Amino acid sequence: MSVLSRMPAARPDEAVSNHRPNRPDERRRELAIFLRSRRERIQPEEVGFxxxxxxxxxxxxxxxxxxLAGVGITWYTWLEQGRDxxxxxxxxxxxxxxxxxxxxxxxxxxxxxxVPIGPVSGDCADLPPSVQRMLDNxxxxxxxxxxxxxxxxxxxxAYCKVMLDLSQIPVEDRNLLWLSFVSNRWQCSFTDQESIxxxxxxxxxxxxxxxxxxPSWHDLIQxxxxxxxEFAELWNRYDVAAPSNKVKLVDHPRAGLMRIEPVNLWLTRSGQGRATVYTPVDDETEAKFRLLVGQ
Structure with missing residues (x-):
């Protein structure tokens, strides 16, 4: 049995648990660590000290x-200590x-x-058949x-033939973080793995x-x-980022080097779900895609 098979399988319509007794404490603890990590990266001379x-x-x-922020030292100390x-x-x-x-x-x-920054909704809802048709097309x-x-x-x-055959991987293990950091089942690899x-x-x-x-998020993180x-080291840096459209180099065992650019198509206004299409940057990569897919 796989490690992740002990976790509830993630579903597009996965409901958010209403039982969150520790959520406020976790949020404040996360806030305290995040503030400290951002504060410690700024050198005094950069801001005039x-x-x-x-x-x-x-x-x-x-x-x-x-x-610098114009707030009381006691108040800020309490905030960074995770107080309510x-x-x-x-x-x-x-x-x-x-x-x-x-x-x-x-x-x-x-x-x-x-503090709200705009409307936030849950994970991607049930995917309509049109989404799968779009992927196939x-x-x-x-x-x-x-x-x-x-x-x-x-x-x-095409994703199965060019990137990774997800059809051969149990549904409960189809998570890109798990596949990137724990599994060794990738059939191709990015040349800039560390940055990605x-x-x-x-x-x-x-x-x-x-x-x-x-629970599903907590279990996956643990x-x-x-x-x-490697994941633990990166996780403890407390960096945050958005999905990238940066051009990537893929070294496929059969096709060799391919230059691809991911295009992200957001399926919800909150940015909780997205379709990613890997497009070829040059004609050579396009030809390799067609060869691998059989077109």
Whole structure:
């Protein structure tokens, strides 16, 4: 039995558990660690403070963040300690600017503080047959549908022949994080594996803020932490990111090097589900796609 087979199989219509006794505590704990990690990466001289003097921790001190953000040191200390305090959108915005957060990091901060940044809905709903038809019709381009947890909800035959034969993998193990960090079943590999994995974990971290306390998310994270020291190292960096459209090099065992560019098509307004189509960057890659798919 596979490790993930002990977990409930992820479904497109997976319901969110209403029993979340520890969700507020988890969110505040996650917020405390995230704030500290962002504070420690900023050097004092970058924001106008003198670099001299002995510092027990790297980066800015709490009182320096509070000063720059225009909030009380006690209040900010409580926030970073994960205490249950009231937070306004204006204060969160000030902290985000002080810590020099990018757009994804800023949204992550708003989510962790519980301050709304816009309507948020659940995971991708039941996939209509038209989605599978769309995937099939873009062949020979590999394509699949993922939810925010990187569970594979649908895929086409081209993906099986060019990237990975998902039809041979149990449904409960069809998760790109699990397949990337634990499984060795990929039939092709990205030449820049380290960067891609780093970005994938950062995307997973960003999405996880909306799902703190949900059993399926918690179980997957714990399984990955247990079975992959590489995932654990990246997870503990607390980086956040959005899905990337960066051109990637794939080294296929039969076709050799291929240059591909992923195109993400969002299926929900909240960005919880997306179809990804891997398009060829050049004619040579296009020809290899058609050869592998048999067109």
């Amino acid at each position: 003198a670099p001299g003097g002995r510092r027990r921790t790297p980066g800015l001190r709490r009182e320096e963040v509070a000063q 305090i009231n937070v306004s959108a204006q204060v969160v915005e000030a902290i985000a600017r002080t810590l020099r957060l990018d757009r994804l990091e800023r949204n992550h901060l708003f989510t962790l503080t519980g 873009v062949s020979p381009y590999p394509a699949l549908v993922l939810n925010a947890r990187y569970d594979v909800l649908a895929f086409n035959d 994995k780093m970005h994938m974990v950062a995307g997973f971290r960003a999405a996880s803020a909306d799902h703190l306390g949900e 399984q990955l932490l247990t079975h992959s020291t």
